Amino acid sequence: MVSATHWLAAQSAMAVLENGGNAYDAAVAGAFVLHVVEPHLNGPAGEVPILLAPAGGEVRVLCGQGVAPAGATVAHYRDLGLDLVPGTGPLAAAVPGAFDAWMLLLRDHGTKPLAEVLSYAIGYAEHGHAPVERVGETVESVRELFETEWTSSAEVYLPGGRPPRPGEPFRNPALAATWNRLLAEAARAGDREAQIEAAREAWRSGFIAEALVRQAHRPTPDTSGERHSGTLTTEDLAAWSATYETPATYDWNGWTLCKAGPWSQGPVLLQQLALLPPELPPYGSADYVHLLIEGCKLAIADREAWYGDAAEVPLDELLSVPYNTARRQLLGDRASYELRPGSPGGRTPRLCAHARVEAGDEPGSNWPGAGEPTVAVHGASRTPGAPHVAADGATRGDTCHLDVVDRWGNMVAATPSGGWLQSNPVVPELGFPLGTRLQTTWLEEGLPNSLTPGRRPRTTLTPSIALRDGLPVLAFGTPGGDQQDQWQLHFFLAVALRDEVRGGPDLQGAVDAPNWHNDGFPGSFHPRGMRPGSVTVESRMDPGVVAELRRRGHDVTVGDAWSEGRLCAVARDPRTGILSAAANPRGMQGYAVGR
Numbered sequence: 001m002v003s004a005t006h007w008l009a010a011q012s013a014m015a016v017l018e019n020g021g022n023a024y025d026a027a028v029a030g031a032f033v034l035h036v037v038e039p040h041l042n043g044p045a046g047e048v049p050i051l052l053a054p055a056g057g058e059v060r061v062l063c064g065q066g067v068a069p070a071g072a073t074v075a076h077y078r079d080l081g082l083d084l085v086p087g088t089g090p091l092a093a094a095v096p097g098a099f100d101a102w103m104l105l106l107r108d109h110g111t112k113p114l115a116e117v118l119s120y121a122i123g124y125a126e127h128g129h130a131p132v133e134r135v136g137e138t139v140e141s142v143r144e145l146f147e148t149e150w151t152s153s154a155e156v157y158l159p160g161g162r163p164p165r166p167g168e169p170f171r172n173p174a175l176a177a178t179w180n181r182l183l184a185e186a187a188r189a190g191d192r193e194a195q196i197e198a199a200r201e202a203w204r205s206g207f208i209a210e211a212l213v214r215q216a217h218r219p220t221p222d223t224s225g226e227r228h229s230g231t232l233t234t235e236d237l238a239a240w241s242a243t244y245e246t247p248a249t250y251d252w253n254g255w256t257l258c259k260a261g262p263w264s265q266g267p268v269l270l271q272q273l274a275l276l277p278p279e280l281p282p283y284g285s286a287d288y289v290h291l292l293i294e295g296c297k298l299a300i301a302d303r304e305a306w307y308g309d310a311a312e313v314p315l316d317e318l319l320s321v322p323y324n325t326a327r328r329q330l331l332g333d334r335a336s337y338e339l340r341p342g343s344p345g346g347r348t349p350r351l352c353a354h355a356r357v358e359a360g361d362e363p364g365s366n367w368p369g370a371g372e373p374t375v376a377v378h379g380a381s382r383t384p385g386a387p388h389v390a391a392d393g394a395t396r397g398d399t400c401h402l403d404v405v406d407r408w409g410n411m412v413a414a415t416p417s418g419g420w421l422q423s424n425p426v427v428p429e430l431g432f433p434l435g436t437r438l439q440t441t442w443l444e445e446g447l448p449n450s451l452t453p454g455r456r457p458r459t460t461l462t463p464s465i466a467l468r469d470g471l472p473v474l475a476f477g478t479p480g481g482d483q484q485d486q487w488q489l490h491f492f493l494a495v496a497l498r499d500e501v502r503g504g505p506d507l508q509g510a511v512d513a514p515n516w517h518n519d520g521f522p523g524s525f526h527p528r529g530m531r532p533g534s535v536t537v538e539s540r541m542d543p544g545v546v547a548e549l550r551r552r553g554h555d556v557t558v559g560d561a562w563s564e565g566r567l568c569a570v571a572r573d574p575r576t577g578i579l580s581a582a583a584n585p586r587g588m589q590g591y592a593v594g595r
Contacts, residue, residue, distance in 0.1 A: 001581035003568035007591035012120035023406040024109035032121035040138040043419025045096035053472035055409035064101025071231030087526025089222025090230025092436035101242035126176035128169030139163035150425035174431030211429040256467040262313040269485040271299035274324040286548035305341030305349035308448030309456040317344035335553035337532040399479035413463035413475035476569035483517040487565035508582040515565035
């Protein structure tokens with residue numbers, strides 16, 4: 001079974017499974033297709049956390065989040081007159097992490113040759129694919145920038161002066177040439193594993209590394225309104241590689257949830273579970289929705305105060321029973337407009353300047369840039385997946401997701417992102433741009449997520465694997481920036497509570513169920529705004545629930561009927577071995593397939 005945010009990625013991964021490959025081979029093939037067909041949502045120079053659950057083995061995290069380059073210091077950015085890392089341009093580029101993570105997954109857990117798993121992406125890049133509407137819409141939104149400044153991007157995405165159009169084959173011959181050259185160099189290395197290692201070296205110190213660094217040092221206009229060069233060097237690329245880690249976990253009602261560590265926002269899902277009372281209100285009721293909204297605010301307040309790779313994170317205390325029992329007492333009947341981090345182990349929390357909302361601020365007063373770029377803007381309806389041009393004119397990007405389970409029970413959940421076509425100019429020699437994940441760090445010293453050379457920027461990317469009785473049964477995730485672990489909680493509870501809710505949803509029903517999010521915290525992406533007290537709901541939510549939320553003080557925006565959450569999921573019943581999958585109907589491009 002495969003579920004992905006684009007049908008061609010899901011079908012390509014399924015083709016690998018049908019040709020005898022395992023879940024890891026399939027995931028790599030699908031991921032490289034996502035780079036081709038969703039270039040506004042991810043690219044090879046972006047990043048990806050991968051959760052893998054080998055049949056009969058331990059769940060592992062494969063970290064494809066690159067670190068800040070050696071020259072990326074708070075002092076350097078401050079000397080440039082910046083108080084935020086720009087949302088676009090090479091100053092925002094971390095060491096690219098996605099490619100190496102996929103190569104490690106293929107080397108260590110896959111079975112197929114590199115040329116075979118890349119053949120699907122090369123085919124779509126070389127011969128073309130029918131692009132989704134969002135690609136052309138994104139290109140159109142930055143047309144002037146491409147034509148006047150980022151001309152290498154115009155060569156790829158404005159062929160003949162026209163953006164990609166649905167129904168017309170769109171090609172990226174430069175990207176196809178990059179992968180063909182990579183394969184030609186790797187083929188001289190010897191066996192399967194040696195070829196993968198040769199590909200990694202080409203990325204880290206060969207022709208790809210050289211092109212990436214040349215691009216990083218070209219002065220480029222960014223969201224600051226100025227031209228800046230980046231700090232990425234060949235030494236930064238050569239020194240970094242993807243790594244395996246033990247997941248953060250939490251046990252709840254017979255389930256074990258596995259997430260990436262607090263260099264991601266993944267433990268936010270675990271904290272939300274830890275904050276739940278022993279008895280939950282009726283599923284879908286106003287009491288239920290209010291409880292989850294308010295619990296989310298407490299968990300994300302702790303994210304803001306404690307999560308990051310630049311400090312030791314007290315995760316054991318943050319997930320402990322005494323800590324969350326005490327935090328639960330803060331959950332009242334009224335909507336909170338405050339950001340209230342806790343004090344695990346008696347520590348004193350410290351928030352960034354952007355999180356210090358003064359008492360008396362009006363609801364929504366700090367709205368610009370809040371949340372995730374493709375959901376409802378306050379007071380207006382938005383199309384899911386559409387590009388968001390922020391108030392400062394910066395076009396932002398979103399994310400992809402991919403889940404696979406194979407006939408042997410191996411599972412993969414991965415959330416690729418970054419390296420968006422609207423994030424940086426296309427590297428002319430390669431056909432794809434650098435990423436911008438450093439924008440999620442702070443230019444204040446001493447915070448867990450301060451910009452720090454050699455440390456990972458805290459990522460919003462957060463795939464999930466759930467176990468029952470120690471066995472992997474569910475892999476899932478969603479695009480959505482800061483909203484990912486909100487939407488995933490609502491989905492997971494719908495699945496986990498099915499036996500307790502008469503007529504409760506199946507896997508697809510849990511994906512389809514009306515969803516919601518709040519933005520009462522600093523957004524992770526430039527310009528880092530927040531909207532205290534906010535809740536955005538789908539119009540399919542019960543009007544009585546919406547009215548009750550407003551009565552309790554929530555600042556509710558009613559969005560489109562299908563605008564919140566874009567879940568993918570695959571499942572395996574360990575009792576029967578039966579596999580299942582579900583995909584998101586929002587945006588009309590998610591796809592689940594199996595046999």
